[in-house]
Structure formats: structure tokens, C-alpha cells
Amino acid sequence: MIRVTRKYRFSSSHRLHANRLSDAENASLYGKCNNPYGHGHDYEIEISARGPLEPRSGRAVDPAALDRLVEEQVLRTFDHTYLNSESAIFQELVPTTENLARAVYTRLQASWNSVFPGPWPVLDKVRIAETPRNIFEVSENDG
Amino acid sequence: MAANPHGHGHNYVVDITLEGEPDPVTGMVLDLKKLKDVVNREVITSYDHRFLNYEVPPFDRVVPTPENIAIDIWKRLQPQLAKDGGRLHAVRIYETPDLFVDYFGEAA
DSSP: OEEEEEEEEEEEEEOOOOTTSOHHHHHHHHGGGGOTTOEEEEEEEEEEEEEOOBTTTTBSSOHHHHHHHHIIIIIHHHTTEEHHHHOGGGGTSOOOHHHHHHHHHHHHHHHHHHHOOSSOOEEEEEEEESSSSOEEEEEGGGO | OTTOTTOOOOOOEEEEEEEOOOOTTTOOSSOHHHHHHHHIIIIIHHHTTSOHHHHSTTTTTSOOOHHHHHHHHHHHHHHHHHHTTOEEEEEEEEEETTEEEEEOOTTO
């Protein structure tokens, strides 16, 4: 089994604010991340796919196919957007990078077969660095 | 593009990860100097500044994708490291900073 990882970048803005909490609770919980006009991140995202080596091509994953999927399902959706108001999913969910990583994983998984129709490769992991110090991962069995 | 007839180059970066319990006397899983020697001898001297397809078997027979390179590096290192009690956990090959491959051996 081989794992192939490709790195991509996109920029989005967000504001951390939980609808079910009061303004005071939000301010205390999220601090400056709760500032009313949001703030931006240059997200660095790693997508890992896993599968057996295909002997004829010498590859486990076609990086060009992965690029197409990520472009369609992630970059086009999130790049240069304000997550809170431009993504349906973040009308309910707080656009923390935990939730963003899970959203990316779900979107990729939902369209995976359109690009990788066979049993392999499978989506293995999504890892998003919000800053070089804050990094969030969702793997196959994390749901 | 990757199939252009005269080839192309990469500045590969390779991460070698070992696993094991620290030796009770030395506190080390494996002496990193030994690891460095083995990697230099078995991999770097064969690979560095070579046209893989022509100069480095098995790439006269198998396509030198990062997947195959990771597998070959594993095969070169594993028996040598085992002599010193080292256990290989992963070989990671960066073909570019934005594309890398991990191999964890045949069992994984």
C-alpha cells in the first residue's frame, strides 16, 4: 500500500461565532477570532490518497486526477470566499478549521468515484494548516 | 510532460522513519550515525546526480515514479538496518514540496 499526498493552497476568511451562544460568551470563547468583520487565512491543505501500486504505470494515484477533483470540489468552492456567508454548510456550523477539514473530506469523498471509479485509490486523509502552527486532520475512520 | 523523451529532474527529499524501543543503555532506537551511513551507502551514492532510467537499477525495468522509488529505497535499506536491529517504519519521498509519497513496507 502506498500513500500519495498532494499539497494545495487557498485563502478564505471566517469569523468564529456560535449561534447558540450569547455575544458575551462568543467573545470570551473565541477571543479575537470572534471580531465582527472576520479575518483571513492562507490555508495549506494536504490531501492523501492510498492504494496498491499499479505495476504497469508504476503509480498508486494519478496526481492529475486528484488535482481535478480538488480544484472542482475544494478550491473552486472555498478559495477567496467568506466562509460564514458563502458556504451553505457554515450557515449552521462554525467555520473552525476542524469543521472545514471535515467539510473538505466529505466533499472529496462524495465525488471521489467520479474521478477514481475503481476500488483504489481511496481517500486517506485531509490535513489543513490554518497557520504554520495550527494544523487539523481528518482521516478515513474519523467520519 | 512527465513522459517527455529526454527526461527531467527533481531535487528529491527523502524522510526515513524508524520505529522501536529505545535501547536501555544508549537510550536510542538506532544510532543516527549508523542510519546516515546506511542511507548514504545504499541510496545516496547510487541515486544522487544520476539519470535514474539509465544508471540506477531497477529503473531500467520499472518506471521511476516516486511510488517505485519509495519501494526501492525501502528494499535497499531494510536488510541493512536490520543488521543493527533497526526497524524501518516509513519511507517518504518528496518529489516536489507539494507532492510526496509514503511507503510503509509490504505488510502495510
